[in-house]
Amino acid sequence: MNSKKPLILVTNDDGVSAPGIRALISVMAELGEVVVVAPDKPQSAMGHAITINSTLYLNKLSKDGDPITEYSCSGTPVDCVKLAVNEILKRKPDLCVSGVNHGSNSSINVIYSGTMSAAVEAGIEGIPAIGFSLLDFDWNADFESIKSFIKKITLETLENKLPEGVVLNVNFPKLKEDEIKGIKVCRQAKAQWVEKFDKRKTPSGKDYYWLSGEFVNQDKGEDTDEWALENGYISVVPVQFDLTAHHTMQQLNNWKWNE
Template sequence: MAAAKKTKLPTILITNDDGITSPGIRNLVEAVKGLGKIVVVAPDKPQSGMGHAITIGQPLRMSKSDLFEGVEAWHTSGTPVDCVKLAVDKILHGKPDLCLSGINHGANHSINVIYSGTMSAAMEACIESIPSIGFSLMSYNYEADFAPARHYVRQIVESLLKKKMDKHLLLNVNIPDIPMELIKGVKVCRQAYAKYEEDFKQRKDPHGKNYYWLTGAFVNFDKGKDTDVWALENNYISVVPVIFDLTNYPLKAQLEKTWKIK
């Protein structure tokens, strides 16, 4: 009788922008344990708001970490995008089957996706033809309850691993900070047009010199009921499929017809 064929476990790369010691990445690792071979490569310090920044002109350093029992982990001096690049080139020596970024402390819905280190790490993986997901919990509280997030992260990842994924799959998943019993489910959404109306507060340092502190209020200009902001305000988990092609195709077609520049 022929021996049963062993199924190769998928390799899952995990990173974030809050740093390797954050509760969010620890909860992400716990959420997907057993679903594949997990490798963590994350910044050695918080890198929120770094967007798609990469390190140029200075050395990157990388060291092994023992923060996650039974899981290979590394921390780097670089940005979230650097972490993905280093993981592929120097640690895995190839591409993982899936990249997960997060779980971020705070929202990455609407325009936040542009600034987010969490989503930029996932996007870098997507650019490298690695299916990827960014996860965020709508709480900045260090003691936030990640139990509902862990539950839904595992469900989403299990569902995706059951079938062949598009190599450019990129999902932005935001989870409301409410008890499990109040979450109504998961909604696939579009990105809302919402942003921060910003203000720089001018202050004086101890030497009498001016410095500026960025503040602002979040404003939703989009009243659609199919957006990530609406879903989260109504106790749903929002899932927005994202692409890195920023071409405005309707405008491209219009300009091709109307521009007469020679």
């Protein structure tokens, strides 16, 4: 890290006014020059969606001279990163942080998460990136307890160099600061959602569905993010966007593709 203040892009998926991003902004303001570009409405579970068949709007929320530059964006979290990098920021940021998400993005949730997809998009564009999530869906969740850890993890990431093609998925247990046992590097637990659709009828009698479900974790490995979180640790999972299952190439090459 050079002596110049790092340029830090902050985004999320709960929307620019969510308490989680406000907490993240306050920590980042201690560490660098902060530019916020975040959705103007909740965009949870948008995954890596981008807006290709519709228009995008940016709305500047800060005034000239304000210490922090802030924009809301009509698009998805990934749109926010793309617009920030291409239309707002004068240079490539030194870091992109996303969150703090209201709710877990551990295990398979990383794939559905708008918060993590924003971090992954930054990673694809060559920007070191971290997604932060707290295991508490409450709008009034306690973000104060995790601020010192956010700062520590961010400083470590700025000091060290993230491996190429990797972003960090950080999840915090719902605990008081002094109850948190520490930070653990983990693998993504093999868990999934078992859906239960709630089938209802409209006032005019048409069937419709609400998606709901139960998170089921059969992976009891003590090296997983789920284990860490259940046992009072902050989980840090290195996430890659080369999705190739390299370890299966040999097996697949034995199939009779061209016979």
